[in-house]
Amino acid sequence: DSGVTQTPKHLITATGQRVTLRCSPRSGDLSVYWYQQSLDQGLQFLIQYYNGEERAKGNILERFSAQQFPDLHSELNLSSLELGDSALYFCASSVDSFSGNTIYFGEGSWLTVV
Amino acid sequence: AQSVTQLGSHVSVSEGALVLLRCNYSSSVPPYLFWYVQYPNQGLQLLLKYTSAATLVKGINGFEAEFKKSETSFHLTKPSAHMSDAAEYFCAVSRLTNTGNQFYFGTGTSLTVIP
Numbered sequence: 001d002s003g004v005t006q007t008p009k010h011l012i013t014a015t016g017q018r019v020t021l022r023c024s025p026r027s028g029d030l031s032v033y034w035y036q037q038s039l040d041q042g043l044q045f046l047i048q049y050y051n052g053e054e055r056a057k058g059n060i061l062e063r064f065s066a067q068q069f070p071d072l073h074s075e076l077n078l079s080s081l082e083l084g085d086s087a088l089y090f091c092a093s094s095v096d097s098f099s100g101n102t103i104y105f106g107e108g109s110w111l112t113v114v
Numbered sequence: 115a116q117s118v119t120q121l122g123s124h125v126s127v128s129e130g131a132l133v134l135l136r137c138n139y140s141s142s143v144p145p146y147l148f149w150y151v152q153y154p155n156q157g158l159q160l161l162l163k164y165t166s167a168a169t170l171v172k173g174i175n176g177f178e179a180e181f182k183k184s185e186t187s188f189h190l191t192k193p194s195a196h197m198s199d200a201a202e203y204f205c206a207v208s209r210l211t212n213t214g215n216q217f218y219f220g221t222g223t224s225l226t227v228i229p
Binding site: 002 | 148150156157159160163165204208216217218221
């Protein structure tokens, strides 16, 4: 158990819908990362937050957004869902945003868009 | 640009044989390097991490990796494969940028262990 908690574990929704994925980082970790993993694109970095502020953006679509709340949990919002958004979404956390810090992954949220 | 390249998207070894998973990095400065393992239907789990303290890094489950600056490599090895080692393995590099700690993952290597 990494200490990173993600909910829901599985989600099935229809195209055009909107979903929210939630992540609680490890106790004491200030930085949260979101990744998307799919068969055709591998592990893609989406976005990073540190202590409530956005730190870095990766390959995140405009239809997707995220935030980190004062209690440090984070949410990833996916809207206008398309079939191609079906993937495993990971949240990871680290104690801060300094280089060399290990990032710890949650179990992921499986999203299926039908 | 900071990146890692994993040679071989699929590797098969016999049970008891040597495991060698290759990773090369591109970096202008000494990097922080990681190996993660992903078992089916699970998240990524840290196997080991290089932070310049020692070139040979020992990780969990009998795995180790050697940092070779001259070859810009960080290959993962295990002397004797076990059936439970079947998983996806990711090499990653970390570097501090002006926007924070950036992690770059390789494309992964799927390890199959043949009984």
